[in-house]
Amino acid sequence: DARVTQTPRHKVTEMGQEVTMRCQPILGHNTVFWYRQTMMQGLELLAYFRNRAPLDDSGMPKDRFSAEMPDATLATLKIQPSEPRDSAVYFCASGLNTASEAFFGQGTRLTVV
């Protein structure tokens, strides 16, 4: 059963700490997205990769957030230093290509205290 896998599912951390979230896209998918979901803003695009190359990270605060794809089976989203306003659910999604159906992981619920 192919699915997008995200770890950890939950993370509580103190302000100022580094947070790393990981995503394993569906095998063979060449597009990967990171989204953040909050009650106020809904789902916001943070970063978008195609064939492991970042195509759009305009939604990401550059001073503290970074997104990478070390290889085709792993995407990472790092926050350093974390702040309470970063508390949200972070979703990873993947698709076969740009215009295909997107499949979402279960998300990482981040709480920064």
Add this chain to the structure above:
Amino acid sequence: KQEVTQIPAALSVPEGENLVLNCSFTDSAIYNLQWFRQDPGKGLTSLLLIQSSQREQTSGRLNASLDKSSGRSTLYIAASQPGDSATYLCAVNSNSGYALNFGKGTSLLVTP
């Protein structure tokens, strides 16, 4: 920038009713439109994908239509059941952005 709006924000219906959820978008230059379901505390489950060249897609009791020229899509749920209670999200994949732009969702409650 593509703006996606979903109306209503919340809906409560008795079991068995047929219902329609609405989605509108500002830029008609799209690749496709996707409807998702999200249960509380869970991820997004893809329900239907409509390509820009299509008018509708059906899956079981769900039917989604697309009118690209007017910037609208509807999700029709037939014979609603309590298990349909969830938040339904509409997302548009625009020609310009290549990533999904989401509406804020419609929270649906189907009462027994």
